[in-house]
Amino acid sequence: MEARTVIADLRAGRMPDGDALRGFAAGLADGRVSDAQAGAFAMAACLYGLGEAGCVALTLGMRDSGDVLSWDLPGPVVDKHSTGGVGDPVSLILAPALAALGCYVPMISGRGLGHSGGTLDKLEAIPGVGCAVDETRFRAITGDVGCAIVSATGRIAPADKRLYAVRDVTATVDSIDLITASILSKKLAGGIGALVLDVKVGSGAFMASPKAARELARRLVDVATGAGCAATALITDMNQPLAPALGNALEIREVMRVLEGAQDTPLARITLALGAALLVLAGQADDEDAAKARLAATLADGRALERFARMVAGLGGPVDFAARWRDHLPAAPVQRAVPAADNGYVADIDGVALGMAVVRLGGGRLVETDAINPAVGLSNVVRLGDTIRKGDPLAIVHAADDAAADRAVVSVQAAITIGAMPTLPSLIHERLP
Template sequence: MTPYAIIMKKRDGEALSPEEIIFMVDGYTKETIPDYQMAAWMMAVFIQGMTPEESTALTQAMLDSGDSIDLSSIGKITVDKHSTGGVGDKVSLILAPLVASLGVPVPMMSGRGLGHSGGTLDKLEAIPGYRVGLTEEEFINQVKEIGVAIIGQTRSLAPADAKMYALRDVIATVDSIPLIAGSIMSKKLAAGPNAFVFDVKTGNGAFMRTMEMAEEMARTLVDIAILSGRQAQALITDMDQPLGYYAGNALEIYETIQCLKGEGPEDLMTVIMEIAGMMLMMGGKADSVEVGKSLAQTALDEGKGLAKFKEMVAAQGGDTAYIDNPDLFPKAGTIVPVKAPRAGFIHGIDTLEMGMICVALGAGREMADDVLDMSAGIIFSKKVGDQVEEGETMLTLFTNKKEGVDTIVNRALAGIKIQDSPCQPNPIIYKVVNKDGIFDFS
């Protein structure tokens, strides 16, 4: 078995055996296979794709490069959720404590912001004192004791992924679906849950911009999970406009609290409740998704989700006074309303650009070592389908930057399309993906 022969086999469109995939991943991780051969192999994967069995073998090889967390001592079915990211996506912050409040443990390892997409960990760190860096023992004990933890990933999980991602980043294979799915699932499986729900975004603010790409990603993630012995389902949801009304770190914690008080916007709450229903069914607390949704709504109405969120924040060192009184969060020094240049109806929002505007305001990172401005971001007053009058505020920018704000305002104006005729927004949920296939959501 040689790298040359394996590269040639995949280049010619043949399926690789698990042993061949392990040979490449293990050799690269241990530095017996050089960058140039691994780059050639990953480009062949990018061009030719992988079967579900190959993708699962790739995931397993990456998983086996490091440690795994054993959650069996929790004694219950543990369920995690993963989103492919977007703008205003705070679903995990509301969903995890809500589901945990109904007795399904949610051990969640999340990430930081990536490009235009905000990160769950960055948002939680807007709460003073919140620790995302728990030890494995602390993580397991917290999930045992209160049913939920949201933390950052430990370096010992799937180290092959970090090495392979760094190479993908410079050889134009970042958007290979088998490689993306292997990266996601090796880390998710290493964290130990029994079941997963995937929220795969599609639209102009998503990494999967077309429905075809979203379906392939959702199908691949579900296949890998099931072939790895886990339960799994996915939703394909809309990211042609921001999710909810708030984008930015402390701003999204503020909207999270609103949602947990039962005051969340319809688009955001629709996604949360559907995934909650799936998680509760997988966790054995509901006979169907609809029953799970009903249980989740009752828990929300009774304040159980908010109470569990506070309990999680306190357990991880966060100051719960900010949950009781969100007005304690620091305010941006510069607040600029962006007003409609004409009357009409909002026909489109450039969601990718809105995410990049959040970065420019200070809510995201332009360089890896940038310090985030937790008060920066955007509040949207109008969404697709809404009517606006000339001079009416469409969105408001929050920043502490003194320079370049006028340019950002012009970018925001250019990112909103106003027309004379009424229009309807896209559906928020398009499709459901499970072991039986891909189905239209109804």
């Protein structure tokens, strides 16, 4: 493989063959491809695309650039991925619910960056929990509990890490093909056999338009399938937070409420829909209604909660977390209601603005080295269509000090529009295929 030839072919509109793209991925990992060549490749892929076959080849090459796990377990090995939003802790409920039904969920997850929260940051809001475990511990927790949510080691898809860093500084992050290869190379390196994709659309999502969300969902499903992993996708709404809380410990509180049986919530309904699609895909249920009923039963009878608590303990958290989670989770010293300035309905919610308000409180990061305060954020966030009178609380700010709370109140008021009754969006916009 010569990097110059791959780049020249892409620039000329000629698709490099699979071996060349896989070789390019190997070169990213071992240093044979320079930063300049990686940037030129990313720009050419962004401008001209890779096509489905090219995207499959790049995905497999990046997967194979590091460790690829394999499993010998007495049940299907499955996973779920979300493209990111706000107030979205679905993975923390879905993984233990699936484990309670005999699935194994070795979930290699990520941290928050920008307005979107990270699953690992939420889980590590529980005192003692550490998600950076070695492969031996990862395997042990997965085999014993049925699920483990951990961070990727440097040996998982190193070509993706290299290419992503280059994309971040060359304005090529928004390439559908490169997004797809980045997501799937890491997921497939986990050795999974089936994958459900939660592609978010709306004001709090990275894909704000239905067209863009549909394009990404289709590409993810087609490339995963082409790479040998059964996949399905749901396009779900992110025009408002999924849970009524944003912030790490605050979202864990919402997770625990669902795990304790609160199922009539948007968070629970999306979790059940994604899980049902995955169970059918993995051959563990004949239809989605039956699958939803089985998943719901694990929430109602405490089996999912028991698996979650065992995972928390396995990652270093409190052994009594299921019984005493309210005592263990950190709380911010300042809590302040955000008063509405007008009468009317909740007409619009800017999810990105809410997410950035949490980041500025200290609950997220703008660069990877930023420290996180797990206690801060927003709770009791209103939903679209709620009737509001002047002075009613739009949310509760949880802050480290009064000055931070004051700034967050102003930000939340600006992010939530009070006006005429809106058309309420469906929780699930579309299912692919």
